[in-house]
Amino acid sequence: MGTLRLILGDQLSHSLTSLENCDPKRDWLLMAEVREEASYVKHHKKKIAFIFSAMRHFAEELRARGLNLHYTKYHDQDNQGSFYGEVARLCQRQKITKIVVTHPGEYRVLAEIQSWQQKLNIAVEVRQDDRFLASLEEFSNWASGRKQLRMEYFYREMRKAWHFLMDGNKPVGDKWNFDSANRKALPKEMSPPQPTKFEIDTITQEVLELVAKEFDDHFGQLENFHFAVTRDQALVVLDEFIAQRLVNFGDYQDAMVQGQPWMYHSHISFYLNCGLLTPKEVIEQAEYAYRNGDAPLNAVEGFIRQVLGWREYVRGLYWLKMPDYKSENFLEATRSLPKFFWGSHTKMNCLHQCIKETSENAYAHHIQRLMILGNFALLAGLHPDEVNEWYLVVYADAYEWVEMPNVTGMILFADGGLLASKPYAASGSYINKMSDYCKSCDYKVKDKNGPHACPFNYLYWDFLDRNKEKLGNNPRLGMPYRTLNNMSDEKRQTIQRDSQIFFKALEQDEKV
Template sequence: MSRAFLKHIDQQITKPKLSNHERAVFVLHDQLNLDVWPSWIREEKPLLIFMESAEKGNELPHHKKKAIYLLSSMRHFALECAEAGYPVHYHSTKKHFDDGLNEILSENEELNLTYMAPSEWDSRNRLRNVRSEFLDRVEEIPNNFFLADVEEYKERVKDGWLMEYFYREMRRKTGYLMNGDEPEGGGWNYDEENREKLPKDHPVPEIAKTESDDITEEVKEMVDSWYGDSFGESENFTYAVTRRQALYRLNEFIEERLDEFGPYEDAMAHGKYELFHSQLSVYLNNGLLLPTEVCNKAEEAYHNDNARLNSVEGFIRQIIGWREYVRVYYEAMMPEVREANHFNFTERLPEMYWSGETKMNCMSECLKPVIKEGYSHHIPRLMVLSNFSNLTETDPKELNRWFHLSYVDAYEWVVLPNVLGMSTFADGGVLASKPYVSSGNYIKKMSDYCKHCGYKISKKSGEEACPFNYLYWNFIDKQRETFTNNGRANFMVNMFDKKSEEDKKAIWESSEGFLRKLKRDSE
């Protein structure tokens, strides 16, 4: 493949002669930290192989900023390894990365290869096929970018073991926020303290923006050239792309936003899509940051009285609880879960997910940062974007694909459980204890979106009413069997049944009219 967009790599890395090497390590784009690799790699400094694959990039039209982030961070890491004394072979191929490795191994019969098991299913299968082809010349080592042992937990998770109990066990194992066998402060979580709406004019510190260097600009030019039709915008790329920059983002979060992260964890506000969230998932998910160092920093802030307990606990729970739990779920449920569709929805994704254009202000506000930055925090993802998808009877696989390609922090191991397990209930309740749907009242409670909307949150049906209001009750009625069989949600069916026939008719007619007019993806 042409190396026209690899000038900085070729200028700064001396291309090694592969026949001079007997041992090589293949480093994937989401494994950019040698600290968790076996010590012999840091001691011996073997040949490191990095791979840019055009076919891998074409599998899914990833958000342009996701493509820029992945490629720029991998190039920066490869350069750092070369500066640290590692021989580096930075390979570029039109085909997939396993084809590139097959070519390298076939042409260099004395070369032995080690790779770390990929976190994503398809990549793992591709590398295992390479291992099968070259037998004793290729070695797979365990993935050490996570804290939990998958084999220890996956059968329990597959049987419906709740995240809360997994999280408590992880707290005991790691010792985070523990006093002996008891949790710090006496409670395992402080969710009740973390559901405040952001007060009007409450100050929110901005996340630092990283200026693009020449390498990132070269990558941006390549992405615009090769993947110009992909989703999202490439302009104003400001993500960190090196470990040093990511550590700065971590320290900045701990010092400026962690303390108020907890109270406003679920809040949403007009024009403020980050609020007090860390955005560190972007860097955790490709190795620039490690979960232990992030949790250590957060716990240290609590013990130094720089952050309140409910904020630190909520933040640590996202990492050693939810992040680890969904990874185990992914391993336990794959590959069958890819086809999960409990409600048997078949509709295409609403067109607004691609354009951001809609009269519904909450949807517009939650889609804008995704289109521009490839990011929004977990409440817009769960309680607005996923909620609307479910209420409009959209095929959950369509939504899963959209989340996978739209977010900079997206990888299948984390997206699939969150979408097909948590937010759409597509797996029938293995991960989530109830369907996560709501009316517009939740959005009003947690945001100021309704003040700027073309619909009226106070109206329950009719053309002026907030669509979430009537779509929610329409969903409850249509999916009454699921709700009736769910101990946590069966009361909602009773509430619907107690409505007057006139109200029920208005709900049905409003929903039918809205769904009929809703523009869908035509691809």
């Protein structure tokens, strides 16, 4: 008679609440590689390999602590293929009287877990995930009664509550946000350091062989796997970011360079989102670097804002608004995801580079995701369901709680402005300013119309024109709409004609 403590694949933390007061003599831990989770969308090969390898390494650490762990591998003959099947099987074998699990990261998983008590006639306890710095109750209390749920104001409250980058009651530097200093293009003479890489061990090699065999039809490349798969390795990634890249992270966090997918970013979202690192320790190390004079304030504040602000905020928003949030489509977008998103066969070099690097690495940094891939999805009117699924599939740090608010709210404005105050739409001039992609493109970024013009140029105005009824009164879009309204009828007709030609080619699967 004992307790079953289920550990999910994004809960690889020894401080997990479901492990508190664990009795090694009576309790059983369960971890399982289940078909249902690996295939409910066709996750990137590297994403599956990363999660399975990290799970198996974490399992070894739990066994080394003397805990009773039942670990089901994907190929195990009696693998039931689902969390429920594995839980039910172990409950029957070990005479379990209670099930304990830390709050999962996805609504559908929570709904499934909440049905187990009735199905199994066993008490189920879902414990708070205190690895996050804001509880779901705290976020709900902050959001209550507010007309606008802006991240910036939530972020300020979090800074005060945790006293990060504060001088007494004031923010360090007398400003909460240094984002305006973080928009520089990378100078030609600068070359970002390579990401931290690790050799493949026996456990990871076994997983890579499994993924190559069982998931060969999934998106992405499996070669050159070098991710951290243990907490010790993840700490090395964090240390090397602080020492090598944080100093330049602020200035160049929005920059994009062909052949440089990693830039000065931290590359720790994989490890934060699966539990190998905690947000508190990450923030503390970054702040220490500032206090010690090793990194400038704009870099440290910008980094902390991503972890303490955006990451905590989107998680709170997800749980506050689900399940209705999943069906939001404010702009009534209906176009299917183009096939080139799965193969990078496009003449638009910016999209080609970002999709190619996503396929290779299961990673792209946040501006590539937002202002290249997401910008196109927004301008082209791609359906939120298809865009959400693509982002969930292709990135190794993507779990629904973090992916959906960023896509539905930030990228597609599908929630009507709940998350973002305006759509993040941009023409080719922004891409040209922040990257070197346009220099190697078949299209001409300086051309506004015609067969050789950058499609982002006319699609930007077409997007504003066709969504004028819903966006025309947005105060943050006043200037572009004034420009649009002052265009001649001939100019607007040319924009519509170019856009229609482009969309027709897209629908016919022509190379655009």
